[in-house]
Amino acid sequence: MKPQLQTLFQHALVQLQTEGLIPQDTVVEVQLEHSRDPKFGDFACNLAMVLAKIAKMRPRDLAERIVAALPSADFVSKVEIAGAGFINIFLVPNAYRQVIATVLQQGEHYGRGQVGAGQKVMVEFVSANPTGPLHVGHGRGAAYGAALSNLLSVAGYDVYKEYYVNDAGRQMDILATSVWLRYLESYGEPFTFPSNAYKGVYIRDISAALKQQYGDSLHHPISAVFADLPADEPQGGDKEIYIDAMIARCKQLLGATGYEQVFQAGLVDILGDIRQDLEEFSVTYDNWFSERSLSDNHTVERAIEKLKAQGHTYEQNGALWFRSSSFGDEKDRVLVRENGLMTYFASDIAYHLNKIERGFDVLINIWGADHHGYIPRVKAAMSALGANPECLTVLLVQFATLYRGTERLQMSTRSGEFVTLRELRDDVGNDAARFFYVQRKSEQHLDFDLDLAKSQSSDNPVYYVQYAHARIASVLRELTERGFPAHEFNAADLASLDSPHEQTLLTRLARYPEVIEAAARAYEPHQIAYYLRELAQDFHTYYNAYKFLIDDANLRNARLSLSKAVQQVLRNGLNIIGVSAPDVM
RNA sequence: GCGCCCGUAGCUCAGCCCGGAUAGAGCGUUGGCCUCCGGAGCCAAAGGUCACAGGUUCGAAUCCUGUCGGGCGCGCCA
Numbered sequence: 050m051k052p053q054l055q056t057l058f059q060h061a062l063v064q065l066q067t068e069g070l071i072p073q074d075t076v077v078e079v080q081l082e083h084s085r086d087p088k089f090g091d092f093a094c095n096l097a098m099v100l101a102k103i104a105k106m107r108p109r110d111l112a113e114r115i116v117a118a119l120p121s122a123d124f125v126s127k128v129e130i131a132g133a134g135f136i137n138i139f140l141v142p143n144a145y146r147q148v149i150a151t152v153l154q155q156g157e158h159y160g161r162g163q164v165g166a167g168q169k170v171m172v173e174f175v176s177a178n179p180t181g182p183l184h185v186g187h188g189r190g191a192a193y194g195a196a197l198s199n200l201l202s203v204a205g206y207d208v209y210k211e212y213y214v215n216d217a218g219r220q221m222d223i224l225a226t227s228v229w230l231r232y233l234e235s236y237g238e239p240f241t242f243p244s245n246a247y248k249g250v251y252i253r254d255i256s257a258a259l260k261q262q263y264g265d266s267l268h269h270p271i272s273a274v275f276a277d278l279p280a281d282e283p284q285g286g287d288k289e290i291y292i293d294a295m296i297a298r299c300k301q302l303l304g305a306t307g308y309e310q311v312f313q314a315g316l317v318d319i320l321g322d323i324r325q326d327l328e329e330f331s332v333t334y335d336n337w338f339s340e341r342s343l344s345d346n347h348t349v350e351r352a353i354e355k356l357k358a359q360g361h362t363y364e365q366n367g368a369l370w371f372r373s374s375s376f377g378d379e380k381d382r383v384l385v386r387e388n389g390l391m392t393y394f395a396s397d398i399a400y401h402l403n404k405i406e407r408g409f410d411v412l413i414n415i416w417g418a419d420h421h422g423y424i425p426r427v428k429a430a431m432s433a434l435g436a437n438p439e440c441l442t443v444l445l446v447q448f449a450t451l452y453r454g455t456e457r458l459q460m461s462t463r464s465g466e467f468v469t470l471r472e473l474r475d476d477v478g479n480d481a482a483r484f485f486y487v488q489r490k491s492e493q494h495l496d497f498d499l500d501l502a503k504s505q506s507s508d509n510p511v512y513y514v515q516y517a518h519a520r521i522a523s524v525l526r527e528l529t530e531r532g533f534p535a536h537e538f539n540a541a542d543l544a545s546l547d548s549p550h551e552q553t554l555l556t557r558l559a560r561y562p563e564v565i566e567a568a569a570r571a572y573e574p575h576q577i578a579y580y581l582r583e584l585a586q587d588f589h590t591y592y593n594a595y596k597f598l599i600d601d602a603n604l605r606n607a608r609l610s611l612s613k614a615v616q617q618v619l620r621n622g623l624n625i626i627g628v629s630a631p632d633v634m
Numbered sequence: 635g636c637g638c639c640c641g642u643a644g645c646u647c648a649g650c651c652c653g654g655a656u657a658g659a660g661c662g663u664u665g666g667c668c669u670c671c672g673g674a675g676c677c678a679a680a681g682g683u684c685a686c687a688g689g690u691u692c693g694a695a696u697c698c699u700g701u702c703g704g705g706c707g708c709g710c711c712a
Contacts, residue, residue, distance in 0.1 A: 080652075095654060101692080108692080132655045133692075178712070220712055289711085368710050379637080379708080386710040393712050421638050422707045447639070448706080488660095489647070492639060494705065496646070510660065512674050520672060527671050571651075579648060582659075593667090593676040634674070 050145075050559060053122070054092055054138060055079045061118035062096070070114060071104050081138075083560065087549065090129065090137035091145075091556065097134040108134025145555035146543040152558060152614040153538055160565045160621050165206030171404060172198045174415035175327070176213040179320045180224045181249050185497060186417065188330070188470040189449045192486035192627065194415045195332040196574035197444075199625045204569030209409070210334045213400060216316055217340045218393060222296045223247065224319075225312040229267065229299055231256035232311075238271040243295055244281055245288040251319070259314045267311065269302045326471055330479055331627050340396050349391055349399040352434070353384055356398075361433045371398075376429035376438075398430040405436045412441045413572070418492070421445055444572055449486075449495040477509070483627045484511035488578040510582055514619060515631055517585035521616040522632035524597050528609070531598060542607040550591045554611060557584050561618050565625075574626055581622045588615050 058079040065071045077099055084093045097112035104111050112130045119128065127139035152159045174194025177187045194210070202208045215221070227247040234240075235256065242248065259267070278294050280286025300308050320337075327333070343349050353369070356362050361372050362384065369385035371394075384395040404412055416423070421443075428438040474482055488510065489495050528536060546555070561580070568576035597608045620630040 078652085082654095085655080085658095089655075093655085098654070098692080135655070215712070218712060366710080370710090383710045388710080390710085392710070396712095417706095418639065419706060424638090445639075450705090493647075494640065498646090509674095513660090516672085516674050520675085524671050531671085575648085579659080586659090589675055590677090592671080593673095596671060598671045634672090 050124070050140070051081055051092070051563065053124070054081055054094075057120055057122055057125075058094060058096060058115070060120050061115050064118040065104075065114060068118075070106075070111075071100060075100070075103055083556070084137060087552070089131060089135070090127070090139040092138040092140075094136040094138065095134070097130075097136060101134065112136050142547060142552075143544070145552065145559055146546060147540075148555055148559040149543060149610050149614045150538070150540055152617050153610065156617060157621060157624075159617060160561045161203050161205065162562055162566050162569070163205045164566050164569055165201060165204045168206055168410040169209065169408065170201060170206045170411040170413060171209045171211055171407075171409045172201070172413045172415065173211045173213055173404075175332070176215070177323065178215045178220050179316055179323060180220050180247060181319065182251060183323055183326050183470040185449050185468050185470055185473050188473060188482065189486050189491075189495060190415050190417065190446050191327060191330060191332045191470070192483050193444075193446055193491050193574065196483075196487045196577075196626045197413070197415070197572055199627065200565070200569050200574050200577065203621075203625060204565055206411075206569075209336070211336045211338050212334045213338050213340065214320065215340050215393075216320075217344065217396065219293075219296075221312065221316065222300075223292055224252075224315045225308065226292070226296045226299045227252050228255050228259060228315045229303070229311045230295075232259050232267060233269070233271065233274065235260060236268060236271075240271050240275060241281070241283075243288070243292050244283055245292040246295075251322075252315075255315055255318045258318065259311060262314070263310060267303060267307055273302065274298060330470065330474060330483070338400070340400070343396055343399045343403065344391070348403055349395055352399040352402045353395060355402070356384075356430075356433055359433065359435075371426075371430070371433070373426045373429035373433075376432045378425040378429045382426050394426065394430075397427060398434070401427060401431060401436075401441070402434055405431070405434065410440065414441065414443045416443055416445055418445045418447045442572075444491060446491045447494045449497045480515070480628045481509045481511050484514075484578060485509065487574045487626050490573065490575050510578075511628055512634070513589075514581045514585040514623065515628070515634060517588045518616055518619045518623070518630045519632055519634045520592060521588070521612045521619075524612060525609070526632075528598060533598060533605070534602070536609045536613070537606050538610050538613075539603075539606055542603045543610065545604045545607045546611060548595070550587075550594050551611060554584075554587050554591055554615060557587050558614055558618055561622070577622050577625050581619060581626075584615065584619060584622070588612075588619075 058081075062071070062077070062079070066073050066075070077096070079094065079096055080099075081092045081094050084090050097115055098108045101108040101111050106114075109130060112134045116128050116130060116136060124141055124144040125138060126141040129137045129139070131137050155161075172194055174197075175183070175187055175191050177183055183191070198208050198210050223245070224247055226243075230240075230242060230246060231253050234242075278298065279290050281291040282288035299311075303311065324337075353362070356371055361375070363370055363372065367387040368383045370381045371384050373382050374380055382394055383392050384398075385391055401412075414427075424443045427443070428441060431438040431441055477485070485497070486495075525536065561584075564576055564580045568574060595608065597605065597612065599605050623630045
């Protein structure tokens with residue numbers, strides 16, 4: 050509807066230009082917006098006010114000329130000039146009624162758009178280190194990433210979802226070492242657990258399974274394990290130096306094979322847990338990409354060689370540096386450390402090289418807000434590798450700050466003190482969690498009060514929206530129960546839908562495709578959540594104002610057609626944000 | 635110190651990109667509504683110097699500058 054109206058105004062504009070009222074070279078976009086108040090019609094156009102200065106006319110006078118030049122259209126009933134110079138468009142009642150037929154006919158496809166134009170887009174999200182269970186912060190990234198992927202898919206993008214598994218690096222070594230030390234504890238010799246090791250209870254579970262599988266083959270006496278180690282932090286030493294020494298000891302005593310057994314035990318267990326957690330949360334991926342594979346198949350070396358060949362690197366203090374400052378970063382970054390080990394950044398460059406080579410048009414990375422300082426260097430790497438950094442969009446998700454009442458909870462994977470995503474899901478349910486997470490703009494800080502979420506879970510907006518869906522299902526059930534003939538859609542019946550409530554609903558339904566498009570362009574699934582709430586509210590109001598199961602067959606069928614269309618759009622929208630649309634609650 | 639995010643009703647937040655008509659929701663508060671298709675609902679009321687100060691504009695919550703508050707980040711960590 051909006052595009053057709055825009056065309057009308059374009060014609061009027063050309064007409065006025067021909068008449069010489071407006072300079073030929075004037076370029077303006079015709080802006081139409083939905084009127085807030087029905088008394089201002091269905092759409093409002095501010096063209097006259099925008100052009101008043103150029104035309105050297107008073108806005109209202111210009112508005113009259115525009116209206117006079119406006120071609121007639123069968124879907125427009127009235128055009129009014131109001132206020133400072135708004136041109137208000139009133140549509141014929143039938144213009145909106147046809148949306149019912151469109152919705153019922155297109156079903157789950159209603160709202161699908163072409164903004165994406167089939168572009169291949171990769172959405173990489175969560176990608177939490179497999180060193181422990183996902184916590185509520187990861188949950189937000191998961192819910193946002195999944196909803197955004199659905200949204201982009203509906204908007205016409207070819208979406209590919211990926212999880213980058215950090216299965217290499219020091220954090221994983223600390224994990225393996227932590228598992229091994231818990232394993233050694235089971236032999237009864239007392240020792241002090243390193244302050245910097247992972248202390249979560251899940252580590253004990255993994256070590257128990259490790260013992261189950263490998264028996265005593267990984268056992269070494271405590272005296273050998275702790276011989277000649279530097280002091281840990283509580284003893285006046287440095288916890289980082291201490292844990293690194295402990296990792297080295299672990300590798301030395303276990304040998305390559307034994308260490309790999311411990312390492313894999315931790316990785317497989319935790320990654321499996323993460324996958325299951327996400328699956329239960331209806332968050333699925335097309336691919337789980339291993340960081341290790343990048344070094345195994347020499348992508349990291351290749352990326353570095355490529356940068357070297359282009360002269361984008363140099364050596365200093367025994368380390369290899371990337372000249373990222375030449376590409377807009379604030380300083381240069383190390384790729385290979387003095388000790389010969391690759392930095393995480395080197396892997397990340399390789400990963401992005403790999404993404405580029407896989408031929409995506411758009412790369413979207415969803416990161417925690419604490420990584421924002423990392424964006425310039427990755428973009429710098431993209432440029433240095435010859436790719437367009439513009440095709441990479443990093444979306445930052447602010448932290449979810451957890452509260453229990455007024456008490457602010459600290460989250461730390463290392464200390465083992467955190468609220469897991471699984472605990473949250475168990476408390477409030479998947480649907481409420483998904484909805485809660487995406488109803489806030491991602492860059493907005495999210496205060497998540499667990500007590501509130503638990504105690505008032507029935508007041509969560511998600512139930513309000515789902516209830517509207519279930520209510521419609523219930524009415525349709527009741528139709529059969531009471532012996533009414535089955536609902537029939539009949540376009541002619543729709544003329545009886547003339548109440549303000551029905552107008553409101555029809556307008557809302559017609560806007561859905563526009564909401565999808567706007568939300569997709571902005572990468573903002575929360576717009577869908579807000580829309581659904583409004584649609585549900587419109588329906589609840591309607592439901593309370595009229596009865597549907599009435600003897601007048603035409604009116605009954607018309608109201609049920611409208612209700613079914615509402616139900617369909619609710620289902621489509623809920624599907625995007627990953628919330629179920631139940632028939633019974 | 636520099637960079638990013640944020641500041642809108644008692645609380646939690648939309649609206650800001652792309653400036654327009656009385657600034658909107660939810661929760662909470664107050665008062666109504668089931669002999670009637672599901673009351674997880676509906677109707678109504680109270681509640682706001684859009685952090686502050688300038689600027690641009692016919693018009694600013696929205697754009698620009700500055701100030702003040704809050705969060706996060708500035709490693710040869712990941």
